[in-house]
Amino acid sequence: MKIKKPGLVSIVILLFVFFFYGNAFSQEKKQIVRMAKLVIDSVQLESYNAFLKEGIETAIRVEPGVLMMNAVYEKNNPTHVFVVEVYASDSAYKAHLQAPHFKKYKMGTKDMVKNLELIDVVPISLESKLN
Amino acid sequence: MKIKKPGLVSIVILLFVFFFYGNAFSQEKKQIVRMAKLVIDSVQLESYNAFLKEGIETAIRVEPGVLMMNAVYEKNNPTHVFVVEVYASDSAYKAHLQAPHFKKYKMGTKDMVKNLELIDVVPISLESKLN
Numbered sequence: 700m701k702i703k704k705p706g707l708v709s710i711v712i713l714l715f716v717f718f719f720y721g722n723a724f725s726q727e728k729k730q731i732v733r734m735a736k737l738v739i740d741s742v743q744l745e746s747y748n749a750f751l752k753e754g755i756e757t758a759i760r761v762e763p764g765v766l767m768m769n770a771v772y773e774k775n776n777p778t779h780v781f782v783v784e785v786y787a788s789d790s791a792y793k794a795h796l797q798a799p800h801f802k803k804y805k806m807g808t809k810d811m812v813k814n815l816e817l818i819d820v821v822p823i824s825l826e827s828k829l830n
Numbered sequence: 831m832k833i834k835k836p837g838l839v840s841i842v843i844l845l846f847v848f849f850f851y852g853n854a855f856s857q858e859k860k861q862i863v864r865m866a867k868l869v870i871d872s873v874q875l876e877s878y879n880a881f882l883k884e885g886i887e888t889a890i891r892v893e894p895g896v897l898m899m900n901a902v903y904e905k906n907n908p909t910h911v912f913v914v915e916v917y918a919s920d921s922a923y924k925a926h927l928q929a930p931h932f933k934k935y936k937m938g939t940k941d942m943v944k945n946l947e948l949i950d951v952v953p954i955s956l957e958s959k960l961n
Contacts, residue, residue: 734902748954755955767958769900769914771865771951781865783900785960820902823879824886827898827958829916
Protein backbone atom coordinates (compact mmCIF):
# COMPACT_ATOMS: atom_id res chain seq x y z
CA MET A 700 0.00 0.00 0.00
CA LYS A 701 1.33 3.38 -0.96
CA ILE A 702 0.96 6.08 1.71
CA LYS A 703 0.12 9.39 0.09
CA LYS A 704 2.37 12.22 1.24
CA PRO A 705 0.70 15.57 1.97
CA GLY A 706 1.06 17.89 -0.99
CA LEU A 707 2.77 21.28 -0.85
CA VAL A 708 -0.62 23.04 -1.12
CA SER A 709 -1.94 21.28 2.01
CA ILE A 710 1.20 22.21 3.95
CA VAL A 711 0.97 25.86 2.89
CA ILE A 712 -2.73 25.98 3.87
CA LEU A 713 -1.95 24.43 7.25
CA LEU A 714 0.84 26.95 7.89
CA PHE A 715 -1.52 29.82 7.04
CA VAL A 716 -4.18 28.46 9.36
CA PHE A 717 -1.67 28.13 12.23
CA PHE A 718 -0.23 31.56 11.56
CA PHE A 719 -3.54 33.43 11.47
CA TYR A 720 -5.17 31.57 14.35
CA GLY A 721 -2.04 31.86 16.45
CA ASN A 722 -1.80 35.56 15.76
CA ALA A 723 -5.48 36.22 16.46
CA PHE A 724 -5.16 34.23 19.67
CA SER A 725 -2.07 36.05 20.93
CA GLN A 726 -3.62 39.43 20.03
CA GLU A 727 -6.76 38.51 21.92
CA LYS A 728 -4.85 37.29 24.98
CA LYS A 729 -2.47 40.23 25.20
CA GLN A 730 -3.08 42.15 28.41
CA ILE A 731 -3.87 45.84 28.25
CA VAL A 732 -1.93 47.73 30.95
CA ARG A 733 -2.51 51.42 31.32
CA MET A 734 -2.02 54.34 33.64
CA ALA A 735 -4.54 57.15 33.87
CA LYS A 736 -3.37 60.47 35.28
CA LEU A 737 -6.29 62.65 36.27
CA VAL A 738 -6.75 66.13 37.66
CA ILE A 739 -10.01 66.52 39.60
CA ASP A 740 -12.00 69.63 40.46
CA SER A 741 -10.97 70.35 44.06
CA VAL A 742 -14.49 71.11 45.31
CA GLN A 743 -15.83 67.77 44.00
CA LEU A 744 -12.99 65.56 45.19
CA GLU A 745 -14.87 63.54 47.77
CA SER A 746 -17.68 62.80 45.34
CA TYR A 747 -15.22 61.89 42.58
CA ASN A 748 -13.33 59.47 44.81
CA ALA A 749 -16.60 57.77 45.81
CA PHE A 750 -17.58 57.34 42.13
CA LEU A 751 -14.14 55.94 41.28
CA LYS A 752 -14.07 53.57 44.25
CA GLU A 753 -17.52 52.19 43.41
CA GLY A 754 -16.64 51.85 39.72
CA ILE A 755 -13.43 49.95 40.47
CA GLU A 756 -14.91 47.65 43.08
CA THR A 757 -17.84 46.73 40.82
CA ALA A 758 -15.60 46.15 37.77
CA ILE A 759 -13.27 43.88 39.75
CA ARG A 760 -16.21 41.94 41.19
CA VAL A 761 -18.35 41.45 38.08
CA GLU A 762 -15.90 41.57 35.14
CA PRO A 763 -13.61 38.54 34.84
CA GLY A 764 -11.43 40.44 32.34
CA VAL A 765 -10.67 43.34 34.71
CA LEU A 766 -7.61 41.98 36.50
CA MET A 767 -6.26 44.94 38.46
CA MET A 768 -7.24 48.52 39.27
CA ASN A 769 -5.16 50.56 41.66
CA ALA A 770 -6.19 54.14 42.32
CA VAL A 771 -4.38 56.60 44.57
CA TYR A 772 -4.21 60.35 45.03
CA GLU A 773 -1.28 62.48 46.11
CA LYS A 774 -1.47 63.27 49.83
CA ASN A 775 -0.16 66.82 49.37
CA ASN A 776 -1.98 67.40 46.11
CA PRO A 777 -5.23 65.43 46.39
CA THR A 778 -6.64 66.64 43.06
CA HIS A 779 -3.94 64.51 41.35
CA VAL A 780 -5.21 60.95 40.91
CA PHE A 781 -3.35 57.98 39.39
CA VAL A 782 -4.96 54.73 38.28
CA VAL A 783 -3.08 51.66 37.02
CA GLU A 784 -5.38 49.24 35.19
CA VAL A 785 -4.82 45.73 33.83
CA TYR A 786 -7.30 44.09 31.44
CA ALA A 787 -6.98 40.44 30.37
CA SER A 788 -7.30 41.32 26.68
CA ASP A 789 -8.39 43.95 24.22
CA SER A 790 -11.92 42.53 24.18
CA ALA A 791 -12.03 42.62 28.00
CA TYR A 792 -11.11 46.30 27.81
CA LYS A 793 -13.80 46.99 25.20
CA ALA A 794 -16.36 45.11 27.31
CA HIS A 795 -15.41 47.28 30.31
CA LEU A 796 -16.12 50.47 28.35
CA GLN A 797 -19.65 49.18 27.69
CA ALA A 798 -20.33 47.98 31.26
CA PRO A 799 -23.13 49.84 33.13
CA HIS A 800 -20.88 50.60 36.15
CA PHE A 801 -18.25 52.16 33.88
CA LYS A 802 -20.89 54.29 32.13
CA LYS A 803 -22.24 55.36 35.54
CA TYR A 804 -18.73 56.41 36.62
CA LYS A 805 -18.02 58.16 33.30
CA MET A 806 -21.31 60.09 33.22
CA GLY A 807 -21.29 60.83 36.95
CA THR A 808 -17.77 62.29 36.91
CA LYS A 809 -17.69 64.07 33.54
CA ASP A 810 -17.92 67.51 35.17
CA MET A 811 -15.40 66.61 37.89
CA VAL A 812 -12.46 65.58 35.71
CA LYS A 813 -10.45 68.63 34.63
CA ASN A 814 -7.77 66.64 32.86
CA LEU A 815 -7.29 63.03 31.83
CA GLU A 816 -4.12 61.55 30.37
CA LEU A 817 -4.03 57.89 29.35
CA ILE A 818 -0.57 56.32 29.15
CA ASP A 819 0.18 52.84 27.84
CA VAL A 820 2.56 51.19 30.28
CA VAL A 821 4.51 47.95 30.43
CA PRO A 822 4.52 46.01 33.71
CA ILE A 823 7.86 45.28 35.38
CA SER A 824 6.25 43.58 38.37
CA LEU A 825 2.64 43.65 39.63
CA GLU A 826 2.59 42.04 43.05
CA SER A 827 -0.09 42.28 45.72
CA LYS A 828 -0.98 40.41 48.89
CA LEU A 829 -3.86 42.79 49.70
CA ASN A 830 -6.72 40.92 48.03
CA MET B 831 -20.00 46.33 103.23
CA LYS B 832 -19.03 49.54 101.52
CA ILE B 833 -17.77 49.16 97.94
CA LYS B 834 -14.93 51.58 97.29
CA LYS B 835 -15.44 53.69 94.16
CA PRO B 836 -12.40 54.23 91.92
CA GLY B 837 -10.81 57.59 92.65
CA LEU B 838 -10.39 60.36 90.13
CA VAL B 839 -6.64 59.72 89.96
CA SER B 840 -7.16 56.06 88.95
CA ILE B 841 -9.60 57.09 86.21
CA VAL B 842 -7.22 59.72 84.85
CA ILE B 843 -4.34 57.19 84.82
CA LEU B 844 -6.51 54.63 83.01
CA LEU B 845 -7.55 57.20 80.39
CA PHE B 846 -3.90 58.11 79.80
CA VAL B 847 -2.93 54.47 79.40
CA PHE B 848 -5.74 53.84 76.89
CA PHE B 849 -4.95 57.02 75.00
CA PHE B 850 -1.22 56.41 74.63
CA TYR B 851 -1.45 52.68 73.91
CA GLY B 852 -4.28 53.22 71.44
CA ASN B 853 -2.36 55.94 69.69
CA ALA B 854 0.87 53.95 69.53
CA PHE B 855 -1.07 50.98 68.16
CA SER B 856 -2.87 52.93 65.44
CA GLN B 857 0.40 54.67 64.45
CA GLU B 858 2.13 51.33 64.18
CA LYS B 859 -0.66 49.75 62.15
CA LYS B 860 -1.06 52.64 59.73
CA GLN B 861 -0.16 51.53 56.22
CA ILE B 862 2.51 53.42 54.32
CA VAL B 863 1.40 53.98 50.71
CA ARG B 864 3.80 55.64 48.34
CA MET B 865 4.48 56.27 44.70
CA ALA B 866 8.03 56.45 43.36
CA LYS B 867 8.57 58.23 40.04
CA LEU B 868 11.95 57.36 38.55
CA VAL B 869 13.91 58.36 35.50
CA ILE B 870 16.40 55.70 34.42
CA ASP B 871 19.52 55.95 32.32
CA SER B 872 18.36 54.80 28.88
CA VAL B 873 21.41 52.63 28.16
CA GLN B 874 20.96 50.70 31.42
CA LEU B 875 17.19 50.18 31.23
CA GLU B 876 17.15 46.43 30.81
CA SER B 877 19.54 45.93 33.70
CA TYR B 878 17.57 48.36 35.90
CA ASN B 879 14.28 46.59 35.23
CA ALA B 880 15.85 43.23 36.11
CA PHE B 881 17.14 44.63 39.44
CA LEU B 882 13.75 46.15 40.24
CA LYS B 883 11.83 43.01 39.33
CA GLU B 884 14.06 40.83 41.49
CA GLY B 885 13.91 43.29 44.40
CA ILE B 886 10.11 43.44 44.29
CA GLU B 887 9.56 39.71 43.93
CA THR B 888 11.92 38.93 46.81
CA ALA B 889 10.38 41.60 49.08
CA ILE B 890 6.85 40.33 48.42
CA ARG B 891 7.95 36.73 49.05
CA VAL B 892 10.03 37.14 52.20
CA GLU B 893 8.69 40.29 53.92
CA PRO B 894 5.24 39.87 55.49
CA GLY B 895 4.97 43.67 55.86
CA VAL B 896 5.45 44.40 52.15
CA LEU B 897 1.84 44.17 50.94
CA MET B 898 1.95 45.50 47.39
CA MET B 899 4.51 46.63 44.83
CA ASN B 900 3.43 47.55 41.33
CA ALA B 901 6.06 48.74 38.91
CA VAL B 902 5.44 49.84 35.33
CA TYR B 903 7.25 51.90 32.71
CA GLU B 904 5.77 54.10 30.00
CA LYS B 905 5.60 52.26 26.68
CA ASN B 906 6.54 55.35 24.66
CA ASN B 907 8.99 56.65 27.23
CA PRO B 908 10.54 53.56 28.83
CA THR B 909 13.01 55.51 30.98
CA HIS B 910 10.01 56.71 33.04
CA VAL B 911 9.21 54.17 35.76
CA PHE B 912 6.39 54.30 38.33
CA VAL B 913 6.18 52.16 41.44
CA VAL B 914 3.25 52.09 43.87
CA GLU B 915 4.20 50.49 47.21
CA VAL B 916 2.12 49.50 50.24
CA TYR B 917 3.74 48.62 53.58
CA ALA B 918 1.72 47.25 56.50
CA SER B 919 3.20 49.80 58.92
CA ASP B 920 5.99 52.25 59.49
CA SER B 921 8.14 49.53 61.08
CA ALA B 922 7.50 47.24 58.07
CA TYR B 923 8.78 50.04 55.84
CA LYS B 924 11.87 50.56 58.01
CA ALA B 925 12.53 46.81 58.00
CA HIS B 926 12.31 46.83 54.18
CA LEU B 927 15.01 49.52 53.97
CA GLN B 928 17.34 47.23 55.94
CA ALA B 929 16.54 44.04 54.01
CA PRO B 930 19.45 42.52 52.02
CA HIS B 931 17.43 42.38 48.76
CA PHE B 932 16.56 46.08 49.08
CA LYS B 933 20.22 46.98 49.71
CA LYS B 934 21.21 44.86 46.69
CA TYR B 935 18.68 46.74 44.52
CA LYS B 936 19.72 50.14 45.91
CA MET B 937 23.45 49.56 45.49
CA GLY B 938 23.10 47.82 42.15
CA THR B 939 21.00 50.59 40.60
CA LYS B 940 22.60 53.69 42.14
CA ASP B 941 24.29 54.67 38.87
CA MET B 942 21.21 53.86 36.79
CA VAL B 943 18.67 56.13 38.51
CA LYS B 944 18.89 59.65 37.13
CA ASN B 945 15.99 60.98 39.14
CA LEU B 946 13.85 59.69 42.01
CA GLU B 947 10.75 61.39 43.37
CA LEU B 948 8.90 59.85 46.34
CA ILE B 949 5.28 60.91 46.73
CA ASP B 950 3.04 60.02 49.67
CA VAL B 951 -0.26 58.85 48.27
CA VAL B 952 -3.64 57.87 49.70
CA PRO B 953 -5.36 54.77 48.29
CA ILE B 954 -8.83 55.14 46.76
CA SER B 955 -9.00 51.48 45.77
CA LEU B 956 -6.27 48.81 45.46
CA GLU B 957 -7.79 45.79 43.78
CA SER B 958 -5.97 42.93 42.08
CA LYS B 959 -6.89 39.45 40.92
CA LEU B 960 -3.43 38.82 39.45
CA ASN B 961 -1.75 37.16 42.43
